[in-house]
Amino acid sequence: MFKGVVEADVPATVLEEEAVERRGLFGRLRRNLGKARGAVTDALKSVVYVGVDRRLYEQTEEMLIAADVGVDGTIKIVDELERRCTAKKIETKEPFQNELADVVAELLRPDDPELQRIDVSHEPTVILMVGVNGTGKTTTIGKIAWRLKEMGKTPLMVAGDTFRAAAVEQLSEWADRVGCEIVKQGSEADPAAVVYDGVAAARSRGADVVLIDTAGRLHTQVNLMRELEKVRRVIEKQLPGAPHETLLVLDATTGQNGLRQAQEFKQAVDVSGVVLTKLDGTAKGGIVVAIHESLGIPIKLIGVGEKLQDLRPFEADVFARAIFGGDGDAGSAAAE
Ligand SMILES: Nc1nc2c(ncn2[C@@H]2O[C@H](COP(=O)(O)OP(=O)(O)OP(=O)(O)O)[C@@H](O)[C@H]2O)c(=O)[nH]1
Numbered sequence: 001m002f003k004g005v006v007e008a009d010v011p012a013t014v015l016e017e018e019a020v021e022r023r024g025l026f027g028r029l030r031r032n033l034g035k036a037r038g039a040v041t042d043a044l045k046s047v048v049y050v051g052v053d054r055r056l057y058e059q060t061e062e063m064l065i066a067a068d069v070g071v072d073g074t075i076k077i078v079d080e081l082e083r084r085c086t087a088k089k090i091e092t093k094e095p096f097q098n099e100l101a102d103v104v105a106e107l108l109r110p111d112d113p114e115l116q117r118i119d120v121s122h123e124p125t126v127i128l129m130v131g132v133n134g135t136g137k138t139t140t141i142g143k144i145a146w147r148l149k150e151m152g153k154t155p156l157m158v159a160g161d162t163f164r165a166a167a168v169e170q171l172s173e174w175a176d177r178v179g180c181e182i183v184k185q186g187s188e189a190d191p192a193a194v195v196y197d198g199v200a201a202a203r204s205r206g207a208d209v210v211l212i213d214t215a216g217r218l219h220t221q222v223n224l225m226r227e228l229e230k231v232r233r234v235i236e237k238q239l240p241g242a243p244h245e246t247l248l249v250l251d252a253t254t255g256q257n258g259l260r261q262a263q264e265f266k267q268a269v270d271v272s273g274v275v276l277t278k279l280d281g282t283a284k285g286g287i288v289v290a291i292h293e294s295l296g297i298p299i300k301l302i303g304v305g306e307k308l309q310d311l312r313p314f315e316a317d318v319f320a321r322a323i324f325g326g327d328g329d330a331g332s333a334a335a336e
Pocket residue numbers: 131132133134135136137138139140161167214215216217249277278279280281302303304305306310
């Protein structure tokens with residue numbers, strides 16, 4: 001999940017928990033992605049397998065669109081799928097589904113696997129959280145801080161959401177729970193000023209990772225997007241090279257609108273990664289294919305619940321097989 005954390009420093013409890021979770025996650029994701037996956041398997045079931053024919057490819061296309069994969073991604077997936085199935089002379093359902101999951105997983109894997117991790121080796125590392133209202137920015141900060149703390153790092157939270165008084169309180173509660181410092185001002189303070197103080201405090205106090213919360217805003221709200229640009233500029237000026245990560249937090253249940261959000265936030269603040277939250281609820285996970293494919297933004301983390309521990313690294317294979325089936329099914333059944 002993180003780069004810049006010495007493996008030996010990661011407590012065994014965290015590694016064990018991750019190993020157990022990893023086994024269970026596949027099954028849970030599959031259940032949680034029930035809707036999207038339902039569309040996929042229903043589409044596949046409705047085809048009479050006289051062979052892998054044109055009709056099957058058309059139905060696969062429809063099913064990918066229904067799962068929010070987007071038109072460009074769908075065309076790319078089906079073209080590649082057809083090429084492989086023809087080359088391998090695949091004529092039955094199971095290998096077809098395996099190939100489909102493989103193609104999707106490959107599409108979701110960034111060229112450089114390191115891009116999927118969050119590099120926390122800068123001193124300090126600055127992480128800016130952005131996104132529309134209620135996607136899980138504040139909660140994800142709590143989760144990241146908890147994990148970093150477990151790994152021996154010193155996180156510091158910055159209450160850059162000064163829009164609502166309750167937002168500062170909410171972040172303070174997470175800071176208490178995690179046991180880390182927080183830099184805050186009253187509500188209605190200028191977020192850029194709070195962020196300036198936050199980065200300065202991190203440097204003077206020797207904090208390792210600065211986690212900056214921002215107010216939720218619609219990607220269509222021009223003034224609020226400008227405010228975010230300003231926050232980013234202030235960070236850049238104060239600490240060249242920062243923010244080291246700008247994470248867009250997306251609600252997995254949003255569907256195709258997520259792509260619009262990603263486009264606008266990318267343009268305004270140069271998003272470096274996506275956190276996909278609420279995958280424990282109903283989800284149409286195909287949107288990540290659209291985002292990765294058309295914007296080239298890697299998916300870095302997934303949120304699978306409301307607790308501190310409910311954050312996971314994004315793994316393309318697990319995700320692709322959870323939605324589209326394939327070989328991993330057998331493994332997950334054993335793990336469930
Ligand atoms: N089930 C589930 N709920 C989540 C997850 N992440 C966040 N939530 C919930 O989503 C709600 C909104 O979370 P916040 O962290 O307040 O979202 P936010 O983006 O900071 O919201 P604003 O600051 O209002 O824009 C809360 O009830 C969280 O508990 C997740 O991965 N799974």
